[in-house]
Amino acid sequence: MKDHSELSAIFNADEQRVNWHDETLWWIRQKRDKAVNTLPEWELLRENASQIKQHTLSNLSAYLEQFEAKALANGVKVHWAANAAEHNEIVLSILKGNGINRMVKSKSMLTEECHLNTFLENNGIEVIDSDLGERIVQLAKEPPSHIVLPCIHKKKEEIGELFHEHLDTPAGEADPQVLTEAARQDLRNVFLTRRAALTGVNFAVAETGEIMICTNEGNADMGAHLADIHLASMGIEKIIPQRRHLGIFLRLLARSATGQPITTYSSHFRTPRLGQQMHIILVDNGRSQQLGRDHFRNALKCIRCGACMNTCPVYRKSGGHSYQYTISGPIGSILAPNLDMKKHADLPFASTLCGSCTNVCPVKIDIHNQLYQWRQELVGAGYVDAKKKWAMKAMSFLFAHPSLFAWVGKVGRRLMMIGPYLFNNKLNPWYHQREMPRAAKQSFREWYKQRAKNNG
């Protein structure tokens, strides 16, 4: 399997495309900057949100039970899933129990994490994603490359080709408005004919048992309002204690995500309509384990805004698919190893630790510190390249012996001067696209000694 570095190199083979990808996401970072700077209390909002999440995570079981009791009282069926497999089975059994073999689904990163679509398709259930970006990647048979902007890696011309193939738009049509209208007409028919709709959950309020779903397209509402059965899948970390806390989180979410003051639709769902079934599936899938990891617990504060991806220069210049996890970018890199350290051992190293992610995070997750800490954990557990391990051992030996360090430095610099080809070759990844630094004739310590001597 190729790792992040190898996949990034492939992504970088087309530099114009990297520039386009980088500039598109940087533009969103700039929109975010503009939006947050209209709120003088921005940093206070972040701090409040972070502390509310801290409190909630510290009392998670109590809030989950409170939520369940309220939801049951509201007439909602509540299901608990320990992992992805249980979640998928619950969805399947609800659908089968109601004789349903077609479902519409709005954006839910959790169902991506659980690979629900593949599971349902293998069990004879057709799933259509109703979020425009999700629909596009679904037609392209690709995973999303960004949690908020699933098809940000695709150019409008490529989307035009997909729609020509699947939705009968004219060949060569790449006008975003025309393509969006085509998707809209196609999805309208889907909404009207599907008896079951699955949605994600942005926030679940413990005191009322209601869930809140944020979309810009109204597709979650269309699905849930027209279907006989509304299924909502949520990670257990989506809980907030009180409804009034939404006044903080909603102000942070859309500004961080896209620079909008609020999502176009911010919908509350509390009780099923008359004759409708409403199911909420509470999913753990590794979250309890993460809660038990001291250094990494507060990654569960994440509200999935994607701001850390938009600001991350590595993400912008390597593309979401190079991370090979449902959630890409900095936040994905600290969440993925929790589920499978071996498989995702490359991700915490796909960062320069620049810290921009931590600064934009609306709930103040110390992402770059956790990346550093995951590196220690991964090396400690042995998920490290043997060559790297020996290089590090040699380096630490050298730095522990000052005279040896001075001598090796001197010999090394001499070698660089008399035999530059020893360093300037293709075995040296530095030299591939960069010149080596020039070796100084005299190191600082040599100069310092000489100066002392000259001064008597």
Next chain:
Amino acid sequence: MMTVGLFVPCYVDQFYPKAAIATLELLEKLGVKVNFPERQTCCGQPMANSGFAHLTQACDELFTENFADFDYIICPSGSCALHLKDHLHSSKYPEKAKQIQAKIYELVEFLVDILKVQDLKARFPHKVGLHQSCHGLRGLKLAQMSELVAPAFSKPLQLLHMVEALEMVTLSRKDECCGFGGTFCVTEEAVSVKMGKDRVADHIANGATYITGVDLSCLMHMEGILKRQGSGVQVIHIAEILNAS
């Protein structure tokens, strides 16, 4: 009188002695008596950032022995200073290591916050772009960070504005990472180089003939790219500008 120890990062010692010499001369010009403990090597960051913090013990002990007795420890690198501030640990002298963490200063930080430098006798008649190295910026908070909603300030610019005939250029992305990132620069070579190329292009497009900063690691990476491109734009450590006449 305060005692000051100079910590010169390992690669600066070997490849960029001019920056260390400028640091020393500048401090001496400002009336500081500087000591350079000769048994110093490295801060341990190359190992720690690669996930091998457990291998930095000997390095940490050596650093603690070398620098424990100074009132201030000054380092012409934001990244090395931050690493020591955050991670220096000694089993032999735990208290001394802790004290060092509070006494270590990146050069610019020391000039602005401790020496409170008001004017410099320096002249550098060139167009200069400032590269905000991430660890100095977001770790040591040498300047305000573009992500936050907070008042602007910049310690490096405060000093550079004292330099005669120097013209600062404005960048389109004022504090984006250059992609050096320690071992990242070779393990993630493609992205590292692309990030560096884009940073360099921003400086060039805005007319810089010199790129400066508080960290030679970033500058070394950008220099490698500039040289490969055959560009005449040069990199220079901020100490060399502040010490220029």
